[in-house]
Amino acid sequence: MASLGARNPFRKLYSLLPIVLLFISVLNEFDFNYLNLDYFSFNFPFILIFFFSLKDFKHFDYFLVFLAGLVNDTVVGLPLGISSLSYCLICISTSYLRNITIRPNIIKDWFYFLFTISLINSISYSVLNLFFYYKLDLVNYVINNFFTFLFYLFFVSIFNYYLKGVND
Amino acid sequence: MASSRDDFIIAIRSAFLKKSTQQKFSLLTLVFLSIFIILLSSLDFRVVRYLKIGINEVVYRSSFLVSIPENFLKDSFTGISDYTTFFKDYNQTKKELSKMKSNAVSNNIIEFENKELKELINDYVSTSNKILAKIIMDHDSPFLKSIIINKGSKDNIKIGTNIYDQSYLVGRVIEVNYKTARVLLLSDLNSNVPVTIAPQNVQAIITGRGDNIGHIKYMKDGFSNDLNNQSIVYTSGTGAIFKSGIPIGKLKIKEEGSTKKFNVEFYSDFSQLKYVFAEVIIKTAIENTTQNTTNNEISKPVDVKLNILEDELKIVEDTKLKFKQENENLKKIINNLNNDILDLKNNISLQKEKIEQSDLDKKEIEFLKMNLYYGHKCRRSFFNTGGFTVGSDDYKNCVLNKGRKN
Numbered sequence: 223m224a225s226l227g228a229r230n231p232f233r234k235l236y237s238l239l240p241i242v243l244l245f246i247s248v249l250n251e252f253d254f255n256y257l258n259l260d261y262f263s264f265n266f267p268f269i270l271i272f273f274f275s276l277k278d279f280k281h282f283d284y285f286l287v288f289l290a291g292l293v294n295d296t297v298v299g300l301p302l303g304i305s306s307l308s309y310c311l312i313c314i315s316t317s318y319l320r321n322i323t324i325r326p327n328i329i330k331d332w333f334y335f336l337f338t339i340s341l342i343n344s345i346s347y348s349v350l351n352l353f354f355y356y357k358l359d360l361v362n363y364v365i366n367n368f369f370t371f372l373f374y375l376f377f378v379s380i381f382n383y384y385l386k387g388v389n390d
Numbered sequence: 391m392a393s394s395r396d397d398f399i400i401a402i403r404s405a406f407l408k409k410s411t412q413q414k415f416s417l418l419t420l421v422f423l424s425i426f427i428i429l430l431s432s433l434d435f436r437v438v439r440y441l442k443i444g445i446n447e448v449v450y451r452s453s454f455l456v457s458i459p460e461n462f463l464k465d466s467f468t469g470i471s472d473y474t475t476f477f478k479d480y481n482q483t484k485k486e487l488s489k490m491k492s493n494a495v496s497n498n499i500i501e502f503e504n505k506e507l508k509e510l511i512n513d514y515v516s517t518s519n520k521i522l523a524k525i526i527m528d529h530d531s532p533f534l535k536s537i538i539i540n541k542g543s544k545d546n547i548k549i550g551t552n553i554y555d556q557s558y559l560v561g562r563v564i565e566v567n568y569k570t571a572r573v574l575l576l577s578d579l580n581s582n583v584p585v586t587i588a589p590q591n592v593q594a595i596i597t598g599r600g601d602n603i604g605h606i607k608y609m610k611d612g613f614s615n616d617l618n619n620q621s622i623v624y625t626s627g628t629g630a631i632f633k634s635g636i637p638i639g640k641l642k643i644k645e646e647g648s649t650k651k652f653n654v655e656f657y658s659d660f661s662q663l664k665y666v667f668a669e670v671i672i673k674t675a676i677e678n679t680t681q682n683t684t685n686n687e688i689s690k691p692v693d694v695k696l697n698i699l700e701d702e703l704k705i706v707e708d709t710k711l712k713f714k715q716e717n718e719n720l721k722k723i724i725n726n727l728n729n730d731i732l733d734l735k736n737n738i739s740l741q742k743e744k745i746e747q748s749d750l751d752k753k754e755i756e757f758l759k760m761n762l763y764y765g766h767k768c769r770r771s772f773f774n775t776g777g778f779t780v781g782s783d784d785y786k787n788c789v790l791n792k793g794r795k796n
Contacts, residue, residue, distance in 0.1 A: 249449070249456040263531075288420045292427070296449040297527065299536050299565070299572055302442065303427035310420045317417065321401035354432070357579040358533055359600050 237281045237388055240274045240381075244287065248294040248305075263362070264369035267294065268339050269377045271309050276316040276331065277385060284313055301354055308342045315341075328378065336371045343367050443567045450538050450570045454526040468662065511698070520554065520667040521545060526570065528663060535578035535598060537561075539666060542569045546670045552633055554667040555658035559583075559625060559636040563668070571668075575660050576604060576638065584628035585654075587641060590616045593626055596638065596654055602661070604639065606652035614650060619643055623654045633669070760789050767793030 247266045267290065274282040291306030298305070315338040319331070343363050350356040415423075430438055472479075523545075527538035541547050543566050551563040553573045561581065565572035574581055577598040585596050587606075594609040606623075621641035627634025639656040768788035770777035776795060778785040788795055 246456055249453040250460055283414070284417055284420055285414050288415075288424065291424070292445070293449050293452075296446055297453050298531050299534050301428060302431040302445075303424045306427065307421060307424035310417055310424055314417050314421070318401050322397070349428070356534075359579060362533060362600060 239384065240270060240278065240282060241286050241290075244270050244290050245293065248290045249297060262369065263366045264373050265339070265366060266373075266377075267305075267309070268312060268342075268370055269335075269374050270381075271312045272316055272335050272338065272374075273378055273381050275313045276320060277381075278388065279317070279320070281388070284310070287313060300350070304346055304349060308346055311342050311345070312338060328375075332371075332374055332378075335374050336367075339367055339370055446565070446567045446572075447570060450527060450567075453538075457527065519670045521670060523553075523571075523666050523668050525663055525666060528661075534580075535575040535600065535660070536564070537573045537575065537660075537663065537666075539571050539573055539668065540569065541668055542567045542571050544568055545668070547571045547668055550631060552636065552669045554636070554669065555663055556667070557637065558657040559632065559638050560658055560660065560663065560666055562632065573666070576656060577602060577660055582607075583632055583638065584626045585623050585638060586626040586634075587617060588622045588624065590621060592617065593628070594652075596623065599653075602656055602659060603642070604654035604656060606641075606654060609652065614652065617641060617643065617652065633671075757786065757789060760792065764789050764793035768795070 244267055247270065271282075271287055275284075275287070287309045288306045291304075291309040292302060294300075294305040295302050315334075319334055323330075343366070347358060347360065347363055350358060431442065521541060523539035523541040525537050526540050539547075539553070547563055547566055549563055549566055551571075553560045553562060559576065561573045561575040561578075563571045564574045575598065576583060576596070577600060579598050579600060581598040583596050583604075585594055585606075586592070587594060590613070592609060592613045595607045596604040597607050599605050604623075619640070619642060623638045623641055625632040625634055625636040625638065637657060639654040642653045642655050644651040644653060765780075767774070768777050768785050769780055778788055778795075
């Protein structure tokens, strides 16, 4: 009993790691831009939110995801609420996928991820362009979308290790 | 068919509305909340503005702290790459420095002249105070190119404040918080700067492309033929958004078949910025000492010009009057002097006469003296028959010859 009590705070902290990582990533926006690779960028929060809202939704508080979106908007300089909406839409899409899926398949998830982020980026681009008159480079969006899609599998393999640790 | 549609609706409903035990809000609530915030942030309410400023302050500081490890990595990376090109850069910098020094002298002269001319036309003199600001966030987002600096409304930073890297333009402030401000870089797609291309003196607008190169837009046809790769691009000051004469970059002409593309290579490397200068402008009106303070409150530029001309006329008339008076005074002085000369001449003639008279008197006295001594030898008498009659010329000559009669 005593050993369980000692273990619980660490376990709780460990279970909160994705949310902590999400906040760090939106505050820091690490994207390896200093490597000066032209057009190279990917959206790490999208991967993180998609994976954890799909696989570990019990430990992934939607409200905190919503707050992370507000922080991201502040850091990037977008109108408040745009990223929150995008993140919430990812959560909705994963929730729907979870409901309709009986046998999960990583490749199906991967392409569903592509569909989701493409849709969300389109909505975000349209809202910014039509309602806020932001001039945005569509090529950048497409490339960002592509790299986010490519990096999904890489990060999923890492996150799976983490999930194993949580479940054990 | 009906069952599959029901399944879809159930899945959608569940996705939107179902809230598991761990969740405090359903996703539908959060989506509505997001939309509400988007609408609210687009409206410029004072409460929302202050709330936004508060959030910005907290988030920017937090982001700065969180970014410390990444910034350390970034600095190490750039430090290593700088070290490899250190000697080459040193030599180039040395050459550039000597050029800059000579340019700085001529710039100072031009600045001084400009100030003097502004003072002459009673314009206001804008004294700019450049304050150093540290970049606390420079997340090079692929979509929006902006930086956050650690100076805000507390330091007189305003929306539109020009931001420099040394003397090169970097961008302008688009959002001001109490202690922080967001700067839109020239490389951003939303950045439009009116520029002049020298020495051809062509006016154009430069927009960002998302990288370290700007794109020249809205240039009149026919003007582009004279441009070359050595042309310098600087702000024209049109629209009063940016100050005029701030260097931006060098023109780069890219030929694609028959068409030419005009790009601008920025002088400043926006990815390497650590500190920037924010130009806080204070406008001070020049006091008019010749006129009353009430007359100074002239708003129309035409009236100001007329006033200047009137002043000039008044000055000319005053000088003319002064010259006339001086002329008359001089004439009087000349007349007086002429009179003096005449008096002096008279005096001289009188003096001459007196001298002549005195000479005559002297001769007379001499004669009388000698007459006393030698008169008896020359006077005709009973005993001196060979003498002369007193008063005659011979008598005189005899006396003057000391009694000798030849």
